[in-house]
Amino acid sequence: MSKPLLGRHFITTQEWSVAELELALQTSWDLKRKFYRDEPHPLLRDKTLFMMFFEQSTRTRNSFEAGMTQLGGHAHDLTPGKLQISHGETAEDTARVFSRMGHGITIRNCDWGVGNAFMRKVAAMSRVPVLNAQCDLYHPCQALADLMTIREKFPGEVRGRKITVSWTYAPSYVRPISVPHSEILLMTRFGLDVTLAHPPEFKLQPEILAQAEANARAAGAKFETTDDMDAAFEGAHIVYPKSWGCLVHEPDREAAVQHIEKYPDWICDERRMQLAAPEAIYMHPLPASRGQEVTDAVIDGPQSVVWDQAENRLHTAKGLMALTM
Numbered sequence: 001m002s003k004p005l006l007g008r009h010f011i012t013t014q015e016w017s018v019a020e021l022e023l024a025l026q027t028s029w030d031l032k033r034k035f036y037r038d039e040p041h042p043l044l045r046d047k048t049l050f051m052m053f054f055e056q057s058t059r060t061r062n063s064f065e066a067g068m069t070q071l072g073g074h075a076h077d078l079t080p081g082k083l084q085i086s087h088g089e090t091a092e093d094t095a096r097v098f099s100r101m102g103h104g105i106t107i108r109n110c111d112w113g114v115g116n117a118f119m120r121k122v123a124a125m126s127r128v129p130v131l132n133a134q135c136d137l138y139h140p141c142q143a144l145a146d147l148m149t150i151r152e153k154f155p156g157e158v159r160g161r162k163i164t165v166s167w168t169y170a171p172s173y174v175r176p177i178s179v180p181h182s183e184i185l186l187m188t189r190f191g192l193d194v195t196l197a198h199p200p201e202f203k204l205q206p207e208i209l210a211q212a213e214a215n216a217r218a219a220g221a222k223f224e225t226t227d228d229m230d231a232a233f234e235g236a237h238i239v240y241p242k243s244w245g246c247l248v249h250e251p252d253r254e255a256a257v258q259h260i261e262k263y264p265d266w267i268c269d270e271r272r273m274q275l276a277a278p279e280a281i282y283m284h285p286l287p288a289s290r291g292q293e294v295t296d297a298v299i300d301g302p303q304s305v306v307w308d309q310a311e312n313r314l315h316t317a318k319g320l321m322a323l324t325m
Protein backbone atom coordinates (compact mmCIF):
# COMPACT_ATOMS: atom_id res chain seq x y z
CA MET A 1 0.00 0.00 0.00
CA SER A 2 1.48 3.39 -0.96
CA LYS A 3 1.40 5.92 1.87
CA PRO A 4 1.32 9.52 0.61
CA LEU A 5 -0.10 10.60 3.97
CA LEU A 6 2.50 8.87 6.15
CA GLY A 7 3.26 10.99 9.22
CA ARG A 8 0.47 13.54 8.59
CA HIS A 9 -1.43 14.91 11.58
CA PHE A 10 -5.25 14.85 11.36
CA ILE A 11 -6.46 17.66 13.62
CA THR A 12 -9.09 19.24 11.39
CA THR A 13 -10.36 18.20 7.96
CA GLN A 14 -9.57 21.74 6.78
CA GLU A 15 -5.85 20.83 6.82
CA TRP A 16 -6.32 17.96 4.35
CA SER A 17 -7.14 18.49 0.69
CA VAL A 18 -10.34 17.06 -0.79
CA ALA A 19 -8.18 14.51 -2.65
CA GLU A 20 -6.55 13.44 0.64
CA LEU A 21 -9.94 13.11 2.33
CA GLU A 22 -11.16 11.07 -0.67
CA LEU A 23 -8.18 8.75 -0.23
CA ALA A 24 -9.10 8.32 3.45
CA LEU A 25 -12.69 7.47 2.48
CA GLN A 26 -11.64 5.01 -0.24
CA THR A 27 -9.20 3.31 2.16
CA SER A 28 -11.95 3.09 4.80
CA TRP A 29 -14.33 1.45 2.33
CA ASP A 30 -11.63 -1.03 1.33
CA LEU A 31 -11.01 -1.92 4.99
CA LYS A 32 -14.76 -2.22 5.61
CA ARG A 33 -15.03 -4.76 2.78
CA LYS A 34 -12.10 -6.72 4.23
CA PHE A 35 -13.71 -6.64 7.70
CA TYR A 36 -16.95 -8.15 6.29
CA ARG A 37 -15.08 -10.80 4.29
CA ASP A 38 -13.08 -11.68 7.42
CA GLU A 39 -9.99 -11.07 5.31
CA PRO A 40 -6.85 -10.38 7.38
CA HIS A 41 -5.50 -6.88 6.82
CA PRO A 42 -2.46 -6.44 9.11
CA LEU A 43 -1.33 -3.12 7.63
CA LEU A 44 0.08 -1.91 10.98
CA ARG A 45 1.67 -5.11 12.23
CA ASP A 46 3.82 -4.55 15.35
CA LYS A 47 2.98 -0.82 15.44
CA THR A 48 1.88 1.05 18.56
CA LEU A 49 -0.73 3.78 19.05
CA PHE A 50 -0.76 5.87 22.24
CA MET A 51 -4.29 7.05 23.08
CA MET A 52 -4.64 9.93 25.56
CA PHE A 53 -8.27 10.35 26.65
CA PHE A 54 -8.97 13.25 28.99
CA GLU A 55 -12.72 12.48 28.84
CA GLN A 56 -15.03 9.48 28.51
CA SER A 57 -15.60 7.85 25.14
CA THR A 58 -17.37 4.77 23.85
CA ARG A 59 -17.15 5.03 20.06
CA THR A 60 -13.91 6.91 19.50
CA ARG A 61 -11.68 5.08 21.96
CA ASN A 62 -12.95 1.67 20.93
CA SER A 63 -12.79 2.42 17.20
CA PHE A 64 -9.09 3.22 17.57
CA GLU A 65 -8.32 0.33 19.93
CA ALA A 66 -10.30 -2.32 18.03
CA GLY A 67 -8.97 -0.83 14.80
CA MET A 68 -5.34 -1.20 15.90
CA THR A 69 -5.96 -4.82 16.90
CA GLN A 70 -7.57 -5.57 13.53
CA LEU A 71 -4.66 -3.88 11.71
CA GLY A 72 -2.17 -6.09 13.56
CA GLY A 73 -0.87 -3.49 16.00
CA HIS A 74 -1.55 -2.49 19.58
CA ALA A 75 -3.12 0.57 21.27
CA HIS A 76 -2.32 1.85 24.77
CA ASP A 77 -5.47 3.22 26.45
CA LEU A 78 -4.16 6.12 28.55
CA THR A 79 -5.85 8.70 30.79
CA PRO A 80 -4.15 11.65 32.54
CA GLY A 81 -4.20 9.67 35.80
CA LYS A 82 -1.96 7.01 34.22
CA LEU A 83 0.51 9.59 32.92
CA GLN A 84 2.98 12.04 34.44
CA ILE A 85 0.88 14.75 32.81
CA SER A 86 -1.07 14.61 36.09
CA HIS A 87 2.18 15.69 37.84
CA GLY A 88 2.74 18.51 35.37
CA GLU A 89 4.82 16.87 32.61
CA THR A 90 4.27 19.03 29.56
CA ALA A 91 2.47 18.17 26.33
CA GLU A 92 5.72 18.71 24.44
CA ASP A 93 7.77 16.34 26.63
CA THR A 94 5.06 13.68 26.49
CA ALA A 95 5.07 13.98 22.70
CA ARG A 96 8.86 13.54 22.53
CA VAL A 97 8.67 10.33 24.57
CA PHE A 98 5.76 8.76 22.66
CA SER A 99 7.43 9.64 19.35
CA ARG A 100 10.47 7.57 20.36
CA MET A 101 8.39 4.56 21.43
CA GLY A 102 5.57 4.20 18.92
CA HIS A 103 3.99 5.15 15.63
CA GLY A 104 0.94 7.31 16.38
CA ILE A 105 -0.79 9.40 19.04
CA THR A 106 -4.48 10.04 19.40
CA ILE A 107 -5.88 12.62 21.83
CA ARG A 108 -9.31 13.53 23.19
CA ASN A 109 -9.27 16.77 25.14
CA CYS A 110 -12.49 18.81 24.91
CA ASP A 111 -11.61 21.32 27.63
CA TRP A 112 -12.84 24.67 26.25
CA GLY A 113 -9.92 26.87 25.21
CA VAL A 114 -7.43 24.12 26.13
CA GLY A 115 -8.02 20.95 24.10
CA ASN A 116 -6.98 22.06 20.63
CA ALA A 117 -4.04 24.05 22.01
CA PHE A 118 -2.82 20.94 23.89
CA MET A 119 -3.09 18.86 20.72
CA ARG A 120 -1.18 21.45 18.70
CA LYS A 121 1.63 21.42 21.27
CA VAL A 122 1.88 17.63 21.05
CA ALA A 123 1.77 17.76 17.24
CA ALA A 124 4.51 20.40 17.09
CA MET A 125 6.95 18.10 18.94
CA SER A 126 5.77 14.74 17.65
CA ARG A 127 7.64 12.79 14.98
CA VAL A 128 4.59 10.52 14.59
CA PRO A 129 1.07 11.49 13.45
CA VAL A 130 -1.37 13.01 15.93
CA LEU A 131 -5.00 12.05 15.26
CA ASN A 132 -7.73 14.20 16.81
CA ALA A 133 -10.13 12.02 18.81
CA GLN A 134 -12.15 15.21 19.58
CA CYS A 135 -11.08 18.55 20.98
CA ASP A 136 -12.93 21.69 22.01
CA LEU A 137 -13.09 22.84 18.37
CA TYR A 138 -13.11 19.81 16.08
CA HIS A 139 -14.21 16.18 15.82
CA PRO A 140 -12.86 15.32 12.36
CA CYS A 141 -13.07 11.53 12.83
CA GLN A 142 -16.81 11.85 13.46
CA ALA A 143 -17.34 14.05 10.41
CA LEU A 144 -15.39 11.68 8.14
CA ALA A 145 -17.46 8.69 9.30
CA ASP A 146 -20.62 10.74 8.76
CA LEU A 147 -19.65 11.63 5.20
CA MET A 148 -18.96 7.93 4.55
CA THR A 149 -22.42 7.08 5.90
CA ILE A 150 -24.17 9.79 3.83
CA ARG A 151 -22.49 8.50 0.68
CA GLU A 152 -23.59 4.95 1.49
CA LYS A 153 -27.18 6.07 2.01
CA PHE A 154 -27.26 8.30 -1.09
CA PRO A 155 -25.17 6.38 -3.63
CA GLY A 156 -23.95 8.52 -6.50
CA GLU A 157 -23.62 12.25 -6.05
CA VAL A 158 -24.28 13.82 -2.65
CA ARG A 159 -23.54 17.29 -4.01
CA GLY A 160 -26.69 19.44 -3.75
CA ARG A 161 -28.26 17.31 -1.01
CA LYS A 162 -29.53 19.41 1.89
CA ILE A 163 -28.14 18.61 5.34
CA THR A 164 -29.60 20.35 8.39
CA VAL A 165 -27.30 20.54 11.41
CA SER A 166 -29.55 21.60 14.27
CA TRP A 167 -29.10 22.30 17.95
CA THR A 168 -31.30 20.24 20.31
CA TYR A 169 -32.31 20.43 23.96
CA ALA A 170 -30.34 18.27 26.46
CA PRO A 171 -29.77 19.87 29.88
CA SER A 172 -27.76 17.10 31.59
CA TYR A 173 -24.36 18.58 30.68
CA VAL A 174 -22.77 21.12 28.35
CA ARG A 175 -21.62 19.26 25.25
CA PRO A 176 -18.69 20.43 23.09
CA ILE A 177 -19.31 22.38 19.89
CA SER A 178 -16.74 20.36 17.99
CA VAL A 179 -19.27 18.13 16.17
CA PRO A 180 -21.33 20.94 14.57
CA HIS A 181 -18.07 22.73 13.70
CA SER A 182 -16.67 19.69 11.93
CA GLU A 183 -19.96 18.85 10.19
CA ILE A 184 -20.42 22.29 8.63
CA LEU A 185 -16.75 22.39 7.60
CA LEU A 186 -16.63 18.99 5.93
CA MET A 187 -20.10 18.88 4.34
CA THR A 188 -19.70 22.28 2.65
CA ARG A 189 -16.35 21.10 1.31
CA PHE A 190 -18.04 18.17 -0.43
CA GLY A 191 -20.77 20.32 -1.98
CA LEU A 192 -23.70 19.56 0.31
CA ASP A 193 -26.09 22.46 0.99
CA VAL A 194 -25.79 23.05 4.73
CA THR A 195 -28.43 24.69 6.93
CA LEU A 196 -27.35 25.40 10.49
CA ALA A 197 -30.15 25.94 13.04
CA HIS A 198 -29.85 27.01 16.67
CA PRO A 199 -31.34 29.39 19.24
CA PRO A 200 -29.54 32.74 19.35
CA GLU A 201 -27.30 31.87 22.33
CA PHE A 202 -25.90 28.73 20.69
CA LYS A 203 -23.78 30.33 17.98
CA LEU A 204 -20.69 28.58 16.67
CA GLN A 205 -17.28 30.23 16.46
CA PRO A 206 -17.24 33.12 13.94
CA GLU A 207 -13.97 31.88 12.34
CA ILE A 208 -15.47 28.43 11.73
CA LEU A 209 -18.63 29.95 10.23
CA ALA A 210 -16.47 32.04 7.91
CA GLN A 211 -14.51 28.93 6.86
CA ALA A 212 -17.75 27.03 6.17
CA GLU A 213 -19.03 29.94 4.05
CA ALA A 214 -15.78 29.99 2.09
CA ASN A 215 -15.92 26.20 1.62
CA ALA A 216 -19.49 26.44 0.32
CA ARG A 217 -18.56 29.22 -2.12
CA ALA A 218 -15.60 27.20 -3.42
CA ALA A 219 -17.74 24.08 -3.84
CA GLY A 220 -20.73 25.91 -5.39
CA ALA A 221 -22.90 24.90 -2.40
CA LYS A 222 -25.17 26.81 0.00
CA PHE A 223 -24.52 27.60 3.65
CA GLU A 224 -27.40 29.15 5.61
CA THR A 225 -28.17 29.77 9.27
CA THR A 226 -31.54 30.13 11.02
CA ASP A 227 -33.08 30.14 14.51
CA ASP A 228 -36.16 28.21 13.28
CA MET A 229 -35.80 24.42 13.68
CA ASP A 230 -38.97 23.67 11.68
CA ALA A 231 -37.91 25.83 8.75
CA ALA A 232 -34.46 24.19 8.80
CA PHE A 233 -36.00 20.71 8.55
CA GLU A 234 -38.13 21.56 5.49
CA GLY A 235 -37.00 19.52 2.50
CA ALA A 236 -33.80 18.28 4.19
CA HIS A 237 -32.33 15.00 2.90
CA ILE A 238 -30.20 14.58 6.00
CA VAL A 239 -31.10 15.85 9.46
CA TYR A 240 -28.34 16.00 12.06
CA PRO A 241 -29.94 17.33 15.28
CA LYS A 242 -27.72 17.28 18.35
CA SER A 243 -27.08 19.30 21.48
CA TRP A 244 -24.10 21.60 22.01
CA GLY A 245 -23.16 24.18 24.60
CA CYS A 246 -23.40 27.96 24.29
CA LEU A 247 -19.69 28.25 25.10
CA VAL A 248 -19.06 30.99 22.53
CA HIS A 249 -21.81 33.11 24.13
CA GLU A 250 -21.42 31.99 27.79
CA PRO A 251 -18.22 30.15 28.86
CA ASP A 252 -19.51 29.65 32.43
CA ARG A 253 -20.91 26.12 32.47
CA GLU A 254 -23.58 26.68 35.15
CA ALA A 255 -24.93 29.73 33.38
CA ALA A 256 -24.74 27.80 30.10
CA VAL A 257 -27.09 25.08 31.42
CA GLN A 258 -29.70 27.78 32.22
CA HIS A 259 -29.70 28.84 28.56
CA ILE A 260 -30.35 25.21 27.51
CA GLU A 261 -33.42 25.11 29.79
CA LYS A 262 -35.09 27.84 27.72
CA TYR A 263 -35.54 25.59 24.68
CA PRO A 264 -37.11 22.20 25.62
CA ASP A 265 -39.11 22.12 22.38
CA TRP A 266 -35.95 21.78 20.26
CA ILE A 267 -36.38 18.01 19.86
CA CYS A 268 -36.29 15.80 16.78
CA ASP A 269 -39.68 14.07 16.75
CA GLU A 270 -41.92 12.43 14.16
CA ARG A 271 -43.70 15.71 13.36
CA ARG A 272 -40.40 17.38 12.47
CA MET A 273 -39.24 14.34 10.44
CA GLN A 274 -42.40 14.82 8.36
CA LEU A 275 -41.12 18.28 7.37
CA ALA A 276 -37.98 16.76 5.85
CA ALA A 277 -37.79 15.06 2.43
CA PRO A 278 -39.56 11.68 2.30
CA GLU A 279 -36.23 9.87 1.87
CA ALA A 280 -34.55 11.85 4.67
CA ILE A 281 -32.17 10.12 7.05
CA TYR A 282 -31.75 10.92 10.75
CA MET A 283 -28.16 11.15 12.03
CA HIS A 284 -26.63 11.59 15.47
CA PRO A 285 -23.00 11.01 16.57
CA LEU A 286 -24.17 9.44 19.87
CA PRO A 287 -24.57 9.29 22.78
CA ALA A 288 -28.07 10.74 22.31
CA SER A 289 -30.34 11.94 25.13
CA ARG A 290 -33.52 10.02 24.35
CA GLY A 291 -36.70 11.98 25.08
CA GLN A 292 -34.76 15.27 25.04
CA GLU A 293 -32.75 15.48 21.83
CA VAL A 294 -34.79 12.87 19.97
CA THR A 295 -37.82 10.64 20.50
CA ASP A 296 -37.43 6.86 20.61
CA ALA A 297 -39.72 6.64 17.59
CA VAL A 298 -37.22 8.61 15.48
CA ILE A 299 -33.91 7.20 16.71
CA ASP A 300 -35.25 3.62 16.58
CA GLY A 301 -37.27 4.27 13.42
CA PRO A 302 -36.67 3.44 9.76
CA GLN A 303 -35.02 6.76 8.90
CA SER A 304 -32.36 6.47 11.60
CA VAL A 305 -28.82 5.56 10.47
CA VAL A 306 -27.10 6.09 13.81
CA TRP A 307 -25.75 2.53 14.10
CA ASP A 308 -24.22 2.75 10.62
CA GLN A 309 -22.57 6.00 11.68
CA ALA A 310 -21.20 4.38 14.83
CA GLU A 311 -19.90 1.40 12.86
CA ASN A 312 -18.25 3.64 10.29
CA ARG A 313 -16.24 5.21 13.11
CA LEU A 314 -14.30 1.91 13.17
CA HIS A 315 -13.67 1.77 9.44
CA THR A 316 -12.63 5.42 9.15
CA ALA A 317 -10.38 5.23 12.22
CA LYS A 318 -8.66 2.26 10.57
CA GLY A 319 -8.40 4.10 7.26
CA LEU A 320 -6.80 7.11 8.92
CA MET A 321 -4.35 5.00 10.93
CA ALA A 322 -3.42 2.79 7.98
CA LEU A 323 -2.61 5.84 5.86
CA THR A 324 -0.75 7.96 8.40
CA MET A 325 1.10 5.49 10.66
Ligand code: CP
Nearest residue numbers: 057058059060285286
Ligand atom coordinates in the same frame (compact mmCIF):
# COMPACT_ATOMS: atom_id res chain seq x y z
N1 CP B 1 -19.50 10.21 18.84
C1 CP B 1 -18.51 10.05 19.73
O1 CP B 1 -17.44 10.65 19.61
O2 CP B 1 -18.77 9.14 20.71
P1 CP B 1 -17.86 8.87 21.98
O3 CP B 1 -17.90 10.12 22.84
O4 CP B 1 -18.47 7.69 22.66
O5 CP B 1 -16.46 8.61 21.53
